Amino acid sequence: MNDTPIAALEAELRELLGDRGVSVELAARQRASTDGAHLSPVIKEQLPLGLAELVAYPANAELIAATVASAVRHGIPITPRGKGTGNYGQAIPMAGGLVLDMSRARAITEVGDGFITAEAGASMSALEQAANAAGQQILMYPSTANSSVGGFLSGGSGGTGSIKHGSNSDGFVAALDVVHAVPNASLVHVAGEAAQPYVHTYGTAGIIARATVVTEPLQDWRGFFASFDTFEQAISVIREIGQLEPTPRLVSADLATLANALPPDPAIPTDRASLRAILDLSTVAAATALVEAAGGRVEDVREGAQASMRISMMSYNHPIEFLQKAYPDRYFHVEVSGDALVDRIDEVH
Incomplete structure (x- = not known):
């Protein structure tokens, strides 16, 4: 921390942002230098990949611009940071320098x-x-x-x-x-x-x-939970549910092994494949018919924004994070897109 350009930038930013808007404390610098990259076994082996020398917390858009200008004038590398929830190391300051934490500019x-x-x-x-x-x-x-x-x-x-x-x-x-x-x-x-x-x-x-x-x-959304004896039954209808009109906001399906690792919920029974969707109220009956025709059962239909948000938080990379916590060092996320997710599921697995 004796680097003159960093010290000069710190002094200038304290004038601009106040003492609460700048930190050189080790704990703050470590927090600002970490994201969700540990989900990747390739990146995890290389961590830590960088450490901020200084963290700035501008409280509005104008102060973001002023902070960037100050860092550039002092020749200090800048790593922008939102909430640090990315999975691929985007928010890691590999060149050191300044982490521009924008979490306080939230109006x-x-x-x-x-x-x-x-x-x-x-x-x-x-x-x-x-x-x-x-x-x-x-x-x-x-x-x-x-x-x-x-x-x-x-x-x-x-x-x-x-x-x-x-x-x-x-x-x-x-x-x-x-x-x-x-x-x-x-x-x-x-x-x-x-x-x-x-x-x-x-x-x-x-x-x-x-x-x-x-x-x-705004649409009238419902959180839709279904389960099946097998994952094959679940994916046999996932595409049809996704093609309902009005279009669902989200449709997810998981193997029983993965569903067992999700946060406990009576609508996600153990040892059964899970299908979850955010559906327009007008399509719930059609989705129910598709699930039952495939041999599944509807576990619950929930009203309210929180129900939809809960389903969202169990989609995309999130189930893998839960799975890794339940079975450390056994699973990792592989990105596959298109119809292969349904038509070539054995190869995906």
Whole structure:
């Protein structure tokens, strides 16, 4: 910590952000240098991959820009960080330097007809709640629903809502206020197609400080839980359920081994394959008929945003995290897309 440029940057940032907005404490630097990369056995063997020398916590979009400008002037590497929930080391400061922790810049600044605007540190669940209060819903949110909007747009790709709306680069982003790594950095507003180069580029093209994403009219969702004797029965209907109209927000199915590792829930019975979905109320009867025709049974249908959020938090990478906790060093996540997930399941396993 005797590096003169770092010391000079620390002093400047304390003037800008206050003492609570800057930390050089080892524990804070270690927390800011860690994400979910331990889920990968390849990356886990290499950890730790970097340690921040300084952590800054700007409280709004304008201070994000000012912090970036200060770091660039002092020649200090910058690693932007949302909530640190990524699984692939995106938030690890491999070059040391400054970690720009944006979790305190979390204001939701506007909810309009068909859009919502928030600072980078606002959680996706907070955006969804604010949109719901206005009779709307965001097009999608990641399985880690408490991740930040800046982190999701920079390092995520899809999640709940992707069956209908695809990835977060498929028309989800209406506009961004970004910060470029230049000595006089300021907020740069980009909209429409001009915003797309900043999506899923991990902050390398520019750091997202504020985002406007698209919303749609709120639907009446239900959390749908079903179980089957075999996984083959579950996947025999998963595609049909996903093709119901209105389109489900999410459909997931897991082997009994994996379902047994999920958080205890009476709607996820032990030793049975589990299917979970977020369905429009109008499609629950059709989904029930499909499940029963395949030899399964409906365990529960739940109302309310929390039921949907619970199902989201047990989708995508999350079941693997639960599985790794239940069976350490035995399982890891493999990304497979397309119809192979259903048609070639034996090869996937």
